[in-house]
Amino acid sequence: MAGDYVWIEGIPFPTTTMEDLRSMQDEFVARDEDIIIISYPKSGTNWISELIHLVHTRGDPSWVQSVVKWKRSPWLDNTFGLEDIKQQQEDPRFYTSHLPIQFFPKSIFKSKAKCVYITRNPRDILISGYYFWKAIKATKNPGSLEEYFEWFLQGNVPYGSWFDHVGGWLQMRGKENFLFMLYEELHQDIRASVEKVSQFLGTKLSPEELDSVLKNVTFQAMKDNKMSNFSLVPDIHMDHRKAHLMRKGIIGDWKNHFTVAQSEAFDKVYQEKMAGVPPGLFPWE
Ligand SMILES: Nc1ncnc2c1ncn2[C@@H]1O[C@H](COP(=O)(O)OS(=O)(=O)O)[C@@H](OP(=O)(O)O)[C@H]1O
Numbered sequence: 001m002a003g004d005y006v007w008i009e010g011i012p013f014p015t016t017t018m019e020d021l022r023s024m025q026d027e028f029v030a031r032d033e034d035i036i037i038i039s040y041p042k043s044g045t046n047w048i049s050e051l052i053h054l055v056h057t058r059g060d061p062s063w064v065q066s067v068v069k070w071k072r073s074p075w076l077d078n079t080f081g082l083e084d085i086k087q088q089q090e091d092p093r094f095y096t097s098h099l100p101i102q103f104f105p106k107s108i109f110k111s112k113a114k115c116v117y118i119t120r121n122p123r124d125i126l127i128s129g130y131y132f133w134k135a136i137k138a139t140k141n142p143g144s145l146e147e148y149f150e151w152f153l154q155g156n157v158p159y160g161s162w163f164d165h166v167g168g169w170l171q172m173r174g175k176e177n178f179l180f181m182l183y184e185e186l187h188q189d190i191r192a193s194v195e196k197v198s199q200f201l202g203t204k205l206s207p208e209e210l211d212s213v214l215k216n217v218t219f220q221a222m223k224d225n226k227m228s229n230f231s232l233v234p235d236i237h238m239d240h241r242k243a244h245l246m247r248k249g250i251i252g253d254w255k256n257h258f259t260v261a262q263s264e265a266f267d268k269v270y271q272e273k274m275a276g277v278p279p280g281l282f283p284w285e
Helices: 020-028 047-054 064-067 079-087 106-110 121-132 145-154 163-170 183-188 188-199 205-216 219-224 260-273
Strands: 006-008 011-013 035-039 094-097 114-119 179-181
Touching: 035 047, 047 064, 047 094, 047 114, 047 183, 047 188, 047 205, 047 219, 079 094, 114 163, 114 188, 121 145, 121 163, 145 260, 163 260, 179 183, 179 188, 183 188, 188 205, 205 219
Parallel strands: 035 094, 035 114, 114 179
Antiparallel strands: 006 011
16 A cells, blocks of 8 residues: 655655755765765656766676666665665765755755766656656555646645746756756757766766767666666565566656646646746746
8 A cells, every 4th residue: 555645844744854954954974986866756766866876887788787776876764774874885876855945954065076067857857756656655646646746836746846846946057066867868868968967077978988888878768678678676675576677768757747737737837836937947837
């Protein structure tokens, strides 16, 4: 049976999230060498993580094929992930977070840690989450799409409102150690995306290394890689009969799901909530 949420300061989190986020925020010690992947759920977190890990190994797939993703980039947001991060001696440490900016460890903002924030058309995020949360035991079962659609617009979904999450993290745009990426840009030009990320990380790849990264970050390669496709998530956390991480991997699946009325309702909320965001920043507007 799917669970409910743990509510922390008005935001619903999966029940696997540590309850004392505020203590973690004060106590966590970032290192300048850290590489942090940040996203609202279902934005392409695992795609950009895989890409970053492969850039780090210069296209050698042995790490991504032998270590599960949540050990390569543990979750900052839960106690087990945090322990893994703290115990890592070697630099750089990689870790992942879906946290809204107001819960992020303060030391990260004072460090030179490199942060990559990825986002995606929120309409596609809604659909991706609608299917995925059905399988995840630490989140509430979405029920019908009509119902989930309303929850999403209200921010009554894991990690709260997409609008608030993106709005918060956009404050970091332009900072030297922050890179903003879009799922859609990875789709449109994956080679240019790999080059952009490798430049940000300070890793110059040879043409052969770049080709090997490209070969291993395709939807099919990740779907076939059990260390990346979530098939090894224990049954106590995920019902593998109900959904897979690697679902469709396309742009615009929302068009196969939204009614005209839903599409209009979404646009209205989007325009209200994103009024302060510079026009043209996102390709889906
Ligand atoms: N390589 C590649 N190419 C294209 N698309 C990809 C790729 N890797 C992951 N995905 C798609 O990303 C969606 C999952 O997002 P996240 O990784 O952020 O999910 S999670 O929040 O960590 O659960 C999910 O999107 P949907 O298919 O729309 O559900 C995945 O299919």
